[in-house]
Amino acid sequence: MLKPVHRVVCSPALAACQQMMQRFALWLCQPATAPAHVSQQGLQPPVLLTAIEADWLWGLLQRIESGQTLLSRAQTIAALPAAQKTALATWVQTISALPAQFQPGAAVWPVTRPLASKQDWNTFKALMESVYEKGFVDGLPYQGDGTPTAAGGVTYAEYVRAFRGAHRLNPNPHAREVCVLCGGPLGDTPHVDHWVTKGAFPLLSVCADNLQLICSTCNEAPNKGQKPVHSAGSFADWFHPYLRPGNGCVQLDYVPPAFAVRCAAAPADQPKATNLDGMLNLSSRWTREFKAEYAKHQDLLHRRERRRIALGQARHSLAEIQQHVQQWTATLSPSEPHHAVHSVLSHALMQPARTRAWLAELALVI
Numbered sequence: 001m002l003k004p005v006h007r008v009v010c011s012p013a014l015a016a017c018q019q020m021m022q023r024f025a026l027w028l029c030q031p032a033t034a035p036a037h038v039s040q041q042g043l044q045p046p047v048l049l050t051a052i053e054a055d056w057l058w059g060l061l062q063r064i065e066s067g068q069t070l071l072s073r074a075q076t077i078a079a080l081p082a083a084q085k086t087a088l089a090t091w092v093q094t095i096s097a098l099p100a101q102f103q104p105g106a107a108v109w110p111v112t113r114p115l116a117s118k119q120d121w122n123t124f125k126a127l128m129e130s131v132y133e134k135g136f137v138d139g140l141p142y143q144g145d146g147t148p149t150a151a152g153g154v155t156y157a158e159y160v161r162a163f164r165g166a167h168r169l170n171p172n173p174h175a176r177e178v179c180v181l182c183g184g185p186l187g188d189t190p191h192v193d194h195w196v197t198k199g200a201f202p203l204l205s206v207c208a209d210n211l212q213l214i215c216s217t218c219n220e221a222p223n224k225g226q227k228p229v230h231s232a233g234s235f236a237d238w239f240h241p242y243l244r245p246g247n248g249c250v251q252l253d254y255v256p257p258a259f260a261v262r263c264a265a266a267p268a269d270q271p272k273a274t275n276l277d278g279m280l281n282l283s284s285r286w287t288r289e290f291k292a293e294y295a296k297h298q299d300l301l302h303r304r305e306r307r308r309i310a311l312g313q314a315r316h317s318l319a320e321i322q323q324h325v326q327q328w329t330a331t332l333s334p335s336e337p338h339h340a341v342h343s344v345l346s347h348a349l350m351q352p353a354r355t356r357a358w359l360a361e362l363a364l365v366i
């Protein structure tokens with residue numbers, strides 16, 4: 001959220017897939033759809049938009065998950081009582097209209113599962129999540145631009161590659177990559193994050209507006225984990241990577257007494273920054289990096305001071321400490337991880353009181 005999040009070149013394929021999932025789910029919920037209708041023939045247009053999508057979905061339904069075909073799960077949904085089907089269809093329509101949640105006066109997002117039986121809900125969930133877990137891994141029935149294709153469709157690996165390419169701040173392939181949420185290193189094992197968790201909202205398991213690539217630290221507990229990105233169904237006080245971006249709003253404030261960094265924003269956006277901070281623990285993670293970088297410079301100057309003492313040279317002066325900070329500041333690059341934290345540190349170290357304190361500390365080195 002510290003960096004802009006862009007839709008990538010194959011995002012239209014993900015959007016087309018989400019449309020297909022919505023269409024399939026709503027068709028299963030129609031009162032006239034019976035288990036026997038879930039067949040290769042039954043999925044053909046106009047149920048799904050094209051024969052390519054129908055054939056692809058039929059292929060997916062043949063897959064076995066936990067000893068049961070996905071087809072039998074689809075048939076279970078088609079066999080639900082009419083009232084359950086109506087409840088599920090209403091839920092599907094609301095969840096599919098995710099962007100509406102970021103318009104003024106949006107109705108509250110449903111936070112409880114739409115099916116009374118946990119077993120039925122898990123059946124629906126497994127069906128929807130299989131599109132991500134299995135279908136996306138092997139390849140969706142779409143080209144990058146969303147055109148249906150029977151072969152060579154967009155894969156999970158391709159999406160990850162496209163996202164990395166679009167968010168690379170330094171074009172050199174050997175350069176470090178930066179996490180869009182925290183501004184730290186993207187690392188060797190970045191995660192595809194479902195902003196709205198797919199466990200609770202499986203319909204969004206393949207959705208261009210719901211996926212992004214972030215560092216494993218951001219994605220795992222005790223940070224994002226399975227936490228909700230809304231407050232009891234209201235998105236009003238929340239940023240969203242694509243629909244209400246936080247970059248440009250989120251700022252890092254230096255808190256001098258604590259020698260710490262705080263995740264902040266202008267007053268109108270402060271509740272959103274607070275929620276983001278609560279979810280990702282940004283203030284404490286940024287402060288840790290702030291103090292670690294300070295410790296690095298402290299160690300460097302201490303070692304230099306000891307060398308000077310050993311060589312019988314003059315001790316550091318105030319001007320030399322200031323010069324050290326200025327030279328380091330000049331090397332800071334916006335394309336490197338933690339640039340924002342390091343910039344706050346450089347400003348903090350430029351403050352005369354801090355430089356004087358540093359000089360006094362160095363004078364104690366023997």
Ligand SMILES: [Zn+2]
Nearest residue numbers: 179182215218
């Ligand atoms: Zn991160």
